[in-house]
Amino acid sequence: MTVTDFDFICQILRQRSGLVLGNDKAYLLESRLLPVARKYKLASFEDLVRLIRVKSDEAVIKDVVEAMTTNESFFFRDTKPFDQFKQIVLPTLMAARPNKQIRIWSAAASSGQECYSLAMILSEMAAQLSGWKIEILGTDLSTEILDRAREGIYSQFEAQRGLPINLLVKYFTQVGDRWQINQKIRSMVQYKEFNLLNDPRSLGKFDVVFCRNVLIYFDQPTKAKILNNIAGLMPNDGYLFLGGAETVLGITDKFQLLAGQRGVYGLTTGQAAPATKPAAPGALRA
Known part of the structure; x- marks a missing residue:
């Protein structure tokens, strides 16, 4: 070369x-x-x-x-963000949304594991969420990987990677040597081709944005552009999740770290939720 x-x-x-x-x-x-x-x-x-x-x-x-483009993904990746979503973000938004509507965006959704992890959490909380309309949108620039996400079919390795056995048994069906997530969970997620370099306003507004382990591949100006674009889609009390190796420091002043938490951000113009004791390890497996 x-x-x-x-x-x-x-x-x-x-x-x-x-x-x-x-x-x-x-x-x-x-x-x-x-x-x-x-x-x-x-x-x-x-x-x-x-x-x-x-x-x-x-x-x-x-x-x-x-x-x-890297398509590395697995269910409940790093665990803690999903605990934070379930124990802190979701209850806070539910208390602040009299219209009972919440929209979630998984940017760079890859083969769908992040979206379906969120959908399984919501399904497990069906009783508390009765009457609520919660939308999950997953986007990626790869049409091929989005087709895989829509199918929701995973190898034995992918299905077991990060996924508690009780959720595998409850929400998946074995198809040959692979596993397919059921139609109910698949129907909770919509997928759309989208490039993070483009203007995202056509996607609508979002209360929660997962943009994890994506920014590490971009230079500083591109990171700033993406974060500022995301900020423009969020209400004052919205939440942004970044990966463990990512930060907004020195990139944008639109976001601030949530008090007492790591990897979760609110808008600097918004009202950050009070620090809440994180879920105990394994809480998602209960």
Whole structure:
């Protein structure tokens, strides 16, 4: 791989997805794009680059971007954010929403595990949520990964990764050597193709936004743009969840860390919920 070819693909990735790759990621670029080259009956990465340079085919470029976006996800990832959602965020919003409506956005939803984790929490709380309308929207720039999310079919490894056995038994059906989440849970989530670099106002307003383990792939200006866009979609008492390695410090002044919590943010112009004792470990498994 030449430096010129590497820089050319990196420029496309940055423009189309915001993904920033360092020079040490050349091996990753080549390994992920070789299957794309084979799809178009090309012999090498260099041939793929040449095709894009000559034809600038949008279908090929889209496949390249989708191949390079990370789709790592698993059920109840890191556990604590879901405890915080169940024990702090949801009760606070329920007390503040006389219209009994809440909207949740899972940005970069990947293959759906985050969305379905939230849906299972809501299903487990059906008695408390009687009469409520709670919408979950999952978005991703990859149409292929969203098709997987809609199917809700996971390998044995994916189904067991982070998922309590009681929820696997309750909400999944075994299909051959894989597991499919049931229609009731799937129907609680809507999926839509969306690129975080674009204007999100068409998606509507959200009380809760999960944008976890996404910002780490972007440069500072792109992080600021995305966070500021999210802030514009939220009411004053809305909540933002970021990944454990992510922060708003030095990026935007639109958000502040929720008092006594980690990874959960409210708008700086809003009323932050009081610190609440986190759920005991394993609370989601009860």
